[in-house]
Amino acid sequence: MAKTNSGRFFEDYKIGDVISHAVPRTVGEGERALYHALYPARHALYSSDEFARDCGLPESPLDDLAAFHVVFGKTVPDVSLNAVANLGYAEGKWLKPVFAGDTLRSVSEVIGLKQNSNGKSGVVYVRTRGLNQLDEVVLDYVRWVMVRKNNLDAPAPETVIPDLNTVIPVEELVIPEGLDFRNYDFVQAGEPHRWGDYEIGEVIDHVDGVTIEEAEHMIATRLWQNTAKVHFDATFRPDGQRLIYGGHIISMARALSFNGLANAQMIVGLNGGAHANPCFSGLTVKAWSEVLDKAETSAPGVGAIRLRLVATSGGEPFALKGEDGKYKPEVLLDLDYWALMPM
Amino acid sequence: MAKTNSGRFFEDYKIGDVISHAVPRTVGEGERALYHALYPARHALYSSDEFARDCGLPESPLDDLAAFHVVFGKTVPDVSLNAVANLGYAEGKWLKPVFAGDTLRSVSEVIGLKQNSNGKSGVVYVRTRGLNQLDEVVLDYVRWVMVRKNNLDAPAPETVIPDLNTVIPVEELVIPEGLDFRNYDFVQAGEPHRWGDYEIGEVIDHVDGVTIEEAEHMIATRLWQNTAKVHFDATFRPDGQRLIYGGHIISMARALSFNGLANAQMIVGLNGGAHANPCFSGLTVKAWSEVLDKAETSAPGVGAIRLRLVATSGGEPFALKGEDGKYKPEVLLDLDYWALMPM
Amino acid sequence: MAKTNSGRFFEDYKIGDVISHAVPRTVGEGERALYHALYPARHALYSSDEFARDCGLPESPLDDLAAFHVVFGKTVPDVSLNAVANLGYAEGKWLKPVFAGDTLRSVSEVIGLKQNSNGKSGVVYVRTRGLNQLDEVVLDYVRWVMVRKNNLDAPAPETVIPDLNTVIPVEELVIPEGLDFRNYDFVQAGEPHRWGDYEIGEVIDHVDGVTIEEAEHMIATRLWQNTAKVHFDATFRPDGQRLIYGGHIISMARALSFNGLANAQMIVGLNGGAHANPCFSGLTVKAWSEVLDKAETSAPGVGAIRLRLVATSGGEPFALKGEDGKYKPEVLLDLDYWALMPM
Structure with a gap:
């Protein structure tokens, strides 16, 4: 023992x-393929070696x-x-x-x-x-x-x-070596909206939803060698439910945010995050975002955008907390991150 | 918005x-492995780099x-x-x-x-x-x-x-460069039946069945970055069902057709296809084929075979349409394709 | 037909x-990633190319x-x-x-x-x-x-x-060429226990459990191109259940055994095994092990350990058979194998 x-x-x-x-x-390649199989991930830089090279990276990370x-x-x-x-x-x-x-x-x-x-x-x-x-x-x-x-x-x-820091100062963000968005292909990336098209305070409903299955969140969580019993063993909690790894919701929401934020290519900073309510299989995850801040960077053609990413299991978009100041019961995730976007 | x-x-x-x-x-390799994990795919040319090389290709495509x-x-x-x-x-x-x-x-x-x-x-x-x-x-x-x-x-x-064209003329089919079936290894391929052993009009019941799970069709459909809501969001349809991507049924039926058509190695032409009825999780997919035509090709040892591939969710094999001329309710797919086979 | x-x-x-x-x-890499996604596999030699090289192998097998x-x-x-x-x-x-x-x-x-x-x-x-x-x-x-x-x-x-042979004699075990555990990194491997710390007769409850889903065992079994109908077709058995491939339970139990046997790195011998009872989806698999034997090997720093690995779907650990000499109904697997461990 x-x-x-x-x-x-x-x-x-x-x-x-x-x-x-x-x-x-x-x-390696297996993890990349599985990431695309488990989440509706479409950000072009992570999907195509060619696109990544055109942005100055050696291949798709x-x-x-x-x-x-x-x-x-x-x-x-x-x-x-x-x-x-x-x-x-x-x-x-x-x-x-x-x-x-x-x-x-x-x-x-x-x-x-x-x-x-x-x-x-x-x-x-x-x-x-x-x-x-x-x-x-x-x-x-x-x-x-x-x-x-x-x-x-x-x-x-x-x-x-x-x-x-409650927010990472933009000058502390690290831009990947060689990153250059001056020749960014907006058509192949999927949306025409550039850094300058987003306004602070703007909110975006990402529209799409994914209903979560036990097999999927367990496959994902195991892939990351996360061994917490509560995600895998239905006999562990008194209610017989398997709690879904919070990171699964982060990835699901981020992938859903492609629809409206296809050009928020790389995540470089995580300012904060709360797993507002637990998620279980059978729920349908949707997402919305809010532009919290914007800043220029030293890299050619690369802007930084600070986003709130909210995952929900229903309800109206853009509703975060109730009158009591607490997260609404359908809010699963409230994440605050910095991404890089073509200017 | x-x-x-x-x-x-x-x-x-x-x-x-x-x-x-x-x-x-x-x-890459990840997509290949996932294809084998999601479908009972066994055609040797796509399973083994060695087998593909013995057929004149640089590696398994x-x-x-x-x-x-x-x-x-x-x-x-x-x-x-x-x-x-x-x-x-x-x-x-x-x-x-x-x-x-x-x-x-x-x-x-x-x-x-x-x-x-x-x-x-x-x-x-x-x-x-x-x-x-x-x-x-x-x-x-x-x-x-x-x-x-x-x-x-x-x-x-x-x-x-x-x-x-309702049917692609055989002379318009493109044979992959270098393909040569003269040294084809029927033992490793899994069946002894060569092109000459199939007769026009012949039907084959592929016997095996696979019961479909939500997690599997969603993993597959996401892998292809197909984003149609109806496949993923259980709240989208009034009946709470997720419609399975028709291509999932095509791949499932094709993989099942190995049993009887193990040597119909490469698909080179899609003449037509109908998703006769929608498919939902819980159904068990089976398949049968009919030889519609045969033709020689210019490549060494390579014959072309035109096949009807039918996927069903039950019922007797070889029944396609009712007296009303409509597809029977258990027919999911009626596909017409050209494949390459060793002569 | x-x-x-x-x-x-x-x-x-x-x-x-x-x-x-x-x-x-x-x-290739895809199969490796899928293995980690399907089982809670954490043995370092199979997870890290660097760790494998430090053990004398060219890369992670x-x-x-x-x-x-x-x-x-x-x-x-x-x-x-x-x-x-x-x-x-x-x-x-x-x-x-x-x-x-x-x-x-x-x-x-x-x-x-x-x-x-x-x-x-x-x-x-x-x-x-x-x-x-x-x-x-x-x-x-x-x-x-x-x-x-x-x-x-x-x-x-x-x-x-x-x-x-009911047991493979230790001198017949084949140690992979170049294997050398003299510089073994116990911290990165996850546990400090070396070969000398295990005693014959010692039993270990591996504590963790995994509840099995249909999608997962089918994805795994297909990945190995195992085509037995009984694993895939819910209409095959009269009870409508899909029997889980016995090898899925072997891999699940072996992966769970990391917790207590993280250093039993490589399996080199399978002495015997019984699939004591069938397993179906919805059951929660747990595992325990017993040290059956130990032996030195000719490879530097490498000891052999003979282990009984038992998978169960519940019940108390360390209970194998009833008074009637038959496996208890919750015992799924009784496996006897040789593994290699740093001395």
Whole structure:
């Protein structure tokens, strides 16, 4: 029994702990094809090597969110096996595209701890880095989770809450080396709307919907080697339902956002995100976006656009919270990210 | 709102319009593996690089129908988003095999228009070409769909009905460069029956059946980047059912036809096809074939065989239409194609 | 009708018959990705090219069980299409790793026959070899199945029961060329437990569970080109259930065993196995293991460990058989294999 991993509890984390997460993963053409099979992903830069080359990249990279899922998945056995809730993300930066043949691994550092007043759980903040086979950091983000205590008598640690940007300043965004949108092919990309066509405050209903099946979210979540029982084992929750991995909803909503945001090609920053309500199979996921900000970048023809991406399981678009200030029950996801778009 | 694609309506098409469809796609080993995972595909030329080389090809190409689905999928947002029905196919020719690493895109030309007498919809005929990264045409076919009018006051266009071959003459079929069946390995291919063993009029019950699941047809249809809502969104139809992409049934039936037609290796011509009845998950698809014609070709050891491929959801094999001349309710597909077979 | 394969019946097998099974298969990155999507597979040697290189291999091979499934799948149309039951395995040896780009085919020899006393069926023993494109044997195993007679009047063959090892002697295990565990990275592999930390008789509950969906087991079984109707056609069995391919349970249990046996990296021997009870979708598969034996090997830093792997659909771990000596109804699989582990 002692040989299996029962996960860490709140009292097992110390500020400054560095955790090298297990199971490096080589990604390739198979992961790319599966990403297209699991999500209605159509952003041209991730679909066509030719399109990517015309934008200055050596070939089509792995979808930014697929890279995120692989890096995130590795952290689950060490960070969230005993998590009660995934509370938030911040300062997510994509630093290098991931290409077929790259091998990814993850390392996390504990940067914040706060025991809850009930003494039964606490919040753990980790900064996670995804590295490739050259030890280059490809992704860097902070997330915080609520984790149960196992030993309720363990003393509360000194409270440390990291100082995190609520929005990544545009000058800190990293543009992939060589990226150039001056010869961007809007016809092949699917929409004529360029960076200048979007206005801050504009909202877009992405119209399409996808009804989720158990087999699909499990195939996706396993592909990222995310092992959390709650996604796979129908006997785990008292209600017999399998909770869908929040990242599945992120990818589904992002793929649906093609319809209206086909030119928001690359995700380079994750400012924040909330999994507002749990999602289960049988629900139909739809999405809408809001333009939160815009900025120029130093790369030729490349603008940055800050977007709110909201996934819902029904209801009217553009409704986020109720009069009580809480997310409406049909809101699944409220994500805040920076993308790159042709100017 | 104006940023999302609401699709074209009947009045938006003009004879001679050329539509460059969006989102080029690089295909590779992942798509090949997924094709084998989604359909019981066993034709040896598409399963083994060694077998393909022994037949004179550089390596195993992407399944001909997978190439078709990729090219077809790109046309959906421009041609069939507001389609009431997919009415037919003609003059489909596979002109070049698609290999791993190829990038496909699609271009369609409007070649026919006929408004319906009710004034609410019309038939649009398009000739679609799939091109690779060298701008070589790999596939060329005509399909016609019934499309709704949005503006009922729009004047009816002049009726143009293209003159289409009901059967592609064998001399117009394109045999892949280098194809040579003189050293064909019948044992590894799975059956001893050669071109000479099939008689015109012969019928073959392919025996096997596959019960279709929602997750499978959605994974397949998404893989081809086909975005029609009706396949994915259970809230779209009043009956809460997701209509299965007709191409999924084509691939399923073709794969099932291995059992009896293992040596009908390559599809080179699509003479016509009707999706006789809609298919939904839970149905069990079976298939039968009829030999419609045979012809010699100029390639060494290569014969052409014209086949009717019928998919059903039950009932007796070889029953196609009722006394009323209409397809029986269990008939899902009636396809007419040319394949290449060792002589 | 005569053109389809109705499979062999008991009276069709003769001792010494050699059957070259059809449809060679080239495997690659797509199959690797799908294996990770279908099973919670995390053994580092099969996940990371870098990890594999650090262990002396040229790159990450295809999962040993994926290689087994591909070789096995080809035998189904010739060996088990009319099988009543898959009775056992013995002397399974992995002789060479399978790498992306390899093309596999299978050849079986009939090595045993025994008609049942009821005269309606008999047991067929075959030794199957999987070969790559260089005609190197990559896998060699014996299985026996109970097959129906078609012609009940056919005379019983002379009974021949092959003399099979119940356990492969450790000196007959083949260690992949170059394998070296002296610099094994236990942190990246996911667990600190080395060969010396396991004791004969030790049992491990692998804790995690996966609820099985129809779409998933069909996608997996098709990927191996296993065509047995009973896995795919819901109209085949009177109860309308699709029997899950036994190999799907083997792979699921092996992947679940990562939690406690993360360092049992490579499977090199299959001593025996029983599919104790059938498995259907909706069941939740869990697994436990027992250490049956340990031995040193000639390879640097590489120990061999013999494991019993038991898959269940519920019940308490470590319970295998009832007082009647029969497998408990919740036991799905009882497998006996040799794996390689860092010392």
